[in-house]
Amino acid sequence: MGHKDEKKEKDEKKEKKEKKEKKEKKAEEEAAPTPAAEPAPAAAAEEAEEAEPEVKSEPKRKHVGNVFALFNQSQIQEFKEAFTMIDQNRDGIIDADDLAAIYQQIGREADPKVLKEMLKECPDKLNFTHFLTLFGEKLHGTDSETALRDAFSMFDEEKKGKLHEEYFKELLTNVGDQFSAAEIKQLWKELPIEGGMLDHQKLVRIMKRGNDDE
Template identity: 70%
Template sequence: MGEDKSSKKEKKSKKKDKTEKDDAADGAGEETKEPKRAQRATSNVFALFNQAQIQEFKEAFTMMDQNRDGIIDADDLASIFQQIGRDPDPKQLKLMMEESPNQLNFTHFLTLFGEKLHGTDPESTLRDAFAMFDQSGKGQLSEEFVKDLLMNVGDQFSKDEVKQTWKEAPIEGGQLDYLKFVQIIKRGKEED
């Protein structure tokens, strides 16, 4: 009987160890979701340009990255201005650096050019546009209200265009989650 108890304890111990390993593996799986999402966003940026264009942007980036640290910062921009005979205005440099919400590495550099060249607004601009109508501050707007705006204001959508747009829209209980919607517009819909 003593062996049965120790055998049961060993099984429980092994089961506990296995559960801890599974939990750790699950946690590791969660950590890999973020890089995959970032990788998808990056691949979308690179899809905007052909290989020759990407190479030209890389050469321009390398030329601007004066200290060769892989990031364009205010000092790098100031050096570029000085090289072309202009005295850099600190306020102008600050505004230029604020164009990118993160450090300006090559991917963000390419994203900025993609947005400028392909006519899409930055994510923050889209979010702010929706937020102007969000009196509750909850990140949601009435589905009918947004449909009405799309069909009757500015560059008006047709019923078919609204229907197509709504296929991807995160709508629940008649409310459009515009924070998620902006992410879908900019990065595409994430797979579950």
């Protein structure tokens, strides 16, 4: 009996010891901080994208301002003077009323059809930027001789390359930088006028190439 009791006592002590060790181990595990689970690669990438500030691409702007690069400062100033000359009511917009006013200045009746034809390629409100763009699109890649031809053509209703002598004189004395009588007299000595008609195409050639170049 004594032997059995001794064995039983040893088993109980061993069992208590094992229970104690398990309990201590469990307590240690509970006390230790639990390591955070590493995010999955895909999830980590998504978090990184969210963390980065979103860079919004700027909307494409129309290159309206680029038209100024087609001309030098002197040319832009000339276009500005021409625009101001046409903009009779000084509202910053060229319309049919402005063109009609120019005709009235030189004592001519403005045909609405002619005015409409002159403005048909223009936007509803032709401001200076649009005005310059219109010329830029037409003249880009061409020389200033073409620009002069186009300028004269605005007043050549019959599109024959000629203007009536008196009509041209009225333009010079009533529109834009007005010529004096003395200036016109001097100018008339150089103009290619035949039968009361000014050959403005020939005049442009003389202006750009000299009198000997036909």
